[in-house]
Amino acid sequence: MIYALNMILFTLGLVIMIRESNLVKKVIGLNIFQSSIFIFFILLSKLNDSLPPILEDYSYDYSNPLPHVLILTAIVVSISTTSLALALILKIKKQFNTIDEDEISKDDQ
C-alpha cells in the first residue's frame, strides 16, 4: 500500500519534470522525484515494531541502518543537484531574462 503511494509520488515527480516548462518548477519536480526514492529506501529498512538501531544493553528488533546511511548520502547528492540547478537557473535568468523553457528554446531560432 505504502509502496503504491510511493510510486504515485515517483510518477508525479517525473510528470512534473516533463510537463512543466518553468525551470524552477522542474527543480521542484526533481526533488519530489528524488524524495520518492528516498522514501522507498527507508521503507525497505522498516520492520514492524522496530526501534532505531542504537546500541543498548538488551537485544531488540531494530530497523536496518544501512539504507538510512545510503539515503543520507543520496540526500547530500540531491541537495548538491538542487543547488547547482538553482544556480544555473539564476544564470539563465540573467542571460535570457526568463526561466521559461519554451521561451528560451524559442530564442534559439
Added chain:
Amino acid sequence: MSLILIHLIFLTLSLVMLYILRHKSNINKYHNFISFFSFVISSSIFLKRDLLLGTKVELIEVFDKVSITFYLDEIGIVFLLVSNFLWFLTSLYASRYLVLNDYNNQNIFYIFFLFAMLATNGIIYSENLFTIFIFYEILTLSTYPLVTLKKNEDILKSGKKYLFILLGTSVIFLLPAIIITYSLTGSISFSDPIPFSGVSEIILIFTMLLFIFGTAKSAVMPFHKWLPSAMVAPTPVSALLHAVAVVKSGVYILTKIFLLIYGSSISFMTSMQVFVVLICYTIVASSVIALRQDSIKLRLAYSTIGQLSYILLGVIILAPLSILAALLHFIFHAFGKIVLFLSAGIFATNFKVKNVSEMDGLATIAPFTCFSMTVGALIMIGLPPTIGFISKWYLLLGLSSSEEYLAISVIIISTLLNAGYYLPMIYRVYFNDGATTNSEIREDVYLVTPVFLVTLVGVMMFFFSTPIVSFIQQIGYMQ
C-alpha cells in the same frame, strides 16, 4: 631480405624522396628513373621466379590469422611485369604530356602516380585478402588526386563520384565479403586457403556476388560508373591507371579470389550461371553504350568495361582453356588499351582532337600515332594479325568446351559491336579528308616514341606468343 620486400621498400622510399623533392623542377626525371628501376627490379623478380615463388614475407600480424603478408605467385608475376613495363613507358610519355598541357601542379601528379603504382604493386604481392584490401583502398585514395588534378566544379563532381563508388562498394560489399570468408573458413590467405565445408550454396554465391560488386575496380555493371567519371583525369592517368593498373587490380583480385579461394573448394556450379549472365550483360551493354560515345576517351572507357568482363568471364567458367584465355587477355588488353589511350592523348594534345567526329584525316599528319591506334583497335576487336585474336580464340575454345552457348553468342555479338565502334575511327583517320590537313602541327616525337614502342612490343608478341602461352598454361593447369 626478399626481393619482393626490396621492391616495395624501394617504392616507399622513392615516395618519401619525391615528397622531399617536390619543389624541384626536374621531378619528372626522378619519376622516370624510379619507374625504370622498378621495371628492372620486376624483371629480375621475373628471372628469379623459381626462387621467389611461394615464399612468404610476413610483415606484421594484426590479429589472429589476419596479417600483412606478401608473396609472389605466377599470376602476380605476369601482372607485375606488364604493369611495371607499361609504367616506365607511360612515365616517359607523361613527363612530356604534362609540359605540353601546362599542368602547374606536376609534383602532385608524380607523387600520387608513384603512390598509386606502389599500391598496385602492393596488390600484386598481397598474400591475403586483408593485405589486398588495404592496398585496394590506398589505390582508390591515391588516384583521387590524380583524377581531380585540374580543379574545377565538373571535375570535382566526377572525382567525388569516382571516390564514392569505389570506396563505397569496397566498404559495403568487399569488406563484409572478406569477413564472411574469414568467419566461414577461418582463413583469408591465398597461399593456403581453407576450403569451405558445410556451407550452403546460397551463401557461397551470395559471398561471391559481394566480391564481384565489392571490387568495383573490375567495373562489372551496375557499379561501373566510376570509370567514365575517371576520364576527366589527364591522359597518362587514364591510360596507365584506368586501363591497366586500377581496373586490372580489380580483375586480378577477383581472379585470385575465384581461382585460389573458391577454386579450391568448388567446381563450377549451375547457380554460377548468375554471374555469367551478369557479366554477359555487362559486355553487351558496355559495347552498346560505347557505340554512342563521341568522346574518344569515353568510348575507350566503355570498351574497357566490356573487355574486363571478357577476362572475368574466362575466369568464372573455371575451365582450363578459359582461364588461359583470361590471363592472356589480361596481358593483351593492357597493351592494346594503353596504346589506344596514349594515342588519344596525342590527338588531344597536338591536334586538340577529343571526339571521334573530329578525327578525319589525321593519318596524314600523325602517321605513327594513327598506326599505333589502329593496332590497338585491332587488338580490341581481336583480329588476326594482333594478339587480341589469340586470347579471343582461346576464350571461345574454353567456352565451347564447357558448352556456354549464351556466352559464346555474347562474345560474337560483342566482337561485332567492337568492330562497330573501332572501325569508324580507323576509317576516319585514313580515308576521310579532314580540315586539319593543311595544319603545320605534327605529332610530338617525345610523345610518340613510348607509344610506338609499346605498339611494337604488342605486335611482336603476336609472333612470339608461344612462350607466353606455355608460361601461362602452367598456371592455368595448376588450378
Added chain:
Amino acid sequence: MSQIPVLIIILPLLFVPIVILMRMFKVSYLIVVLSSVLNFILITILTLDVFTNGAVFYELGGWPAPIGIRLNADMLSCLFLMLIGFMNLVCVISCKEIVEKTVSSSKVYLFYTAWLLCNTGFTGIILTDDIFNMFVFLEISSLSSYFLISQGNQKKSTFAALQYLFIGSIGAIFVLFAIGLLYMITGTLNMQDLTKQLAVVEEKQIVLFAIVFLLVGVGVKSALFPLHGWLIKTYAYSPSIVTTYFSGTSTKIGIYIFFRVFLDILNDIGPLTLFSLSDILIALSSIGVVLITYYAIKQTDIKKMLAYSSVGQLSYIFIAMILYIPDGITASLVHVINHSIIKTSLFLTLTLLFISKKEVLLTDLAGLSTKQPIITSCFLVMSLALVGLPLTAGFISKWYLILSLIQSKYWMFTSIVVLTSFMTLFYVWKMIDQVYFKENSNGEMFELKKHQFIPIAFLTLLIIYLGVETSLTVGVSQSIAYDIIYGVI
C-alpha cells in the same frame, strides 16, 4: 604497491583542496598536471600488476567485503582506467591556453577543481566494487560535469548544462531505484556478493524491473539512441576542451557500467535473454544508427556533426556488446578504446585550431590544408579512421563488429551497420572537402604553438599504431571477453 587502487581515487581528491587553498598563487594548472601524471603512472603500475598477477581487491578501512566497502581492479576495470587516465592526461596537457581563453580568470581554479572531481568520479565508478558507491561516484562526476559544461562561452551553455542536469538526474535516480530493488531482494550491495545472491533469487520479475530501470538510467549516461538528446547540446555548447575530454570518457563510463552490471553482476541470469531484450535493443540501436548518421550528414556545425557521430558509434559499441559472443564483446571493447582515441583527437584538433571561436562551422575549415599541412594530414588520418579505412584503428573495430554480427547471423543488422559505416564517409567527406578543396574565404588565421602539435601528432601515430599492432587492444579485449562469456570474472 598494494595501496595503489585507493591512491588512484584519493590522490586527485587530495589535490582538490590543494587547488582551492592555493588559488591565490595561480598554480592550479600545475597541480592538475601533476595530479594527472601521477594518476596515470599509478594506473599504469596497477594495470601491469593486474595483467600479470590477476585481479586486485582492496578493502577500505580493513573491513572485509561484503560488510566493508571494497575496490576491485580486474582486467575490465584496468582497461577502462587506462583509457580514462590517458584521455585525462592528454586533455590536461593541452588545455592550458584553451581554459585561459574560455574561462574567466577568477574561476579558473574552480574549473580545475571540477575537472579533478570529475576525474575522481570516473575512476571511482570504475574501481568500486559496491553498486551504491558506483551511484555516488556517478553523481560526483555528473555534478562536476554539469558545472564544466556551464562554463562554455556561448549563450546556451548554461541552458544545455541545466537540461543535462535534469536528464542526468532522472537517469541517476533510475539507477538508484534499480539499486534499491536489487538491495531489496538480495540484501547486499557488494557486486561479487550480489552476483552470488542473484543466482539463487526467485523473484525474477523484480530483477527484470531493476534491469529495465538500470538500462534507462545508464542509457542516459551513455547516450543510447533514444536518450541521446543531451549529448548533442552538451557537445555543442560546452567549452571545447570539455567536449574533447567528455568525448573520450563520459559516455565510455556509461558503457563500462553496462559491462559491469549486465555482463558481470547479472551475467548468471542472462539479463539480455529475458523477454528477448537483446533483439529489441539491437533493433532499436540499428534504427538509431541510421537516423543518427542521417542527422550527422545534415549538420553544418562540426561539433554537432561529431556529436551525432559519437552517438552512432556508441550504438555500434552497444550492438556489439549485446550480441553476447566473444567476438562481439571484443569488438565492443576495442571500439570503446579506438573510438575514444579517434574522437578525442578529432575534437582536440578542432579545439586547438579554433581556440577563440564559439562554434566551428564546416566552412571555417576551408583552406586549412594550405596553412597547416601537418595538422591537416593528421586530421585526414583521424577522419579516415572514423570511417574505418584499413591501417587505422577504426578498421580493427569495424572488422570485429561486422565479424561478430555475421557470426550471430544477424544479416539484416550487418547490412545496416555496413551501410551506415559507408554513410559515415559522407559527413567525413564534407570535412575533407572543405579542408582540401575549398579556398579560405573569411581570412581566419589558424594559430598553433609548437607544443600543441605534440598531442595531435602523438594521437595520430597512436591511431595508426593501433590499426596495425593490436595486441594491446584486441588481445586484452579478447581475454576479457572470454572471461565474461565463460564466467571467470
Added chain:
Amino acid sequence: MDDNVVIKIISTLMIPLILIFGLYVQFHGEYSAGGGFQAGVILAASFILYDLVFSNENTSLKLNTEIILNFIAAGVALYVLVGIFGLLYGGNFLDYSSLSLSNDASSGQKIGIFLVEIGVGLTVSGVMVLIYKMFNKSKA
C-alpha cells in the same frame, strides 16, 4: 525584519542552543546517532538563521566567501589526510586502528572517526553557508 522584535529575541535565544546542539551531534557521532553531516547542517542553520534575522549592511554575515572556501577545502583535506595516515602505518585507506597512540585498535578507531567527522562537519557547514550566501548575494 528590523522591527520584528519577537523573532529577534527568540533567535537570540535559539542560536546558542542550536550551536550547542550542533556540537553535541558532531562529537557524539562515533557512538550514537549523529555525525558530521547532520552537525554540519545544524551549525550552518544557526549561521543562516543569524544572517536572516539580523542582516543589514553592518551586521550581515562577516565571514567572507574566501574564508569559507578555505574551511571547505580544509575539511576535505582533513578527511583525505586521516585516510592516508592509515596508509603510512601499513593499514588500508581509512584504517583507523593505526591512529591509536597505544596499540589499542578501538581507541584508534574512535580518534579516526572523530577526526573524519570534524572534516565532514567543516565541509558540510561551510558548503551550506556558502550556498546560502551565494543565493543571497545574487538576489541583491
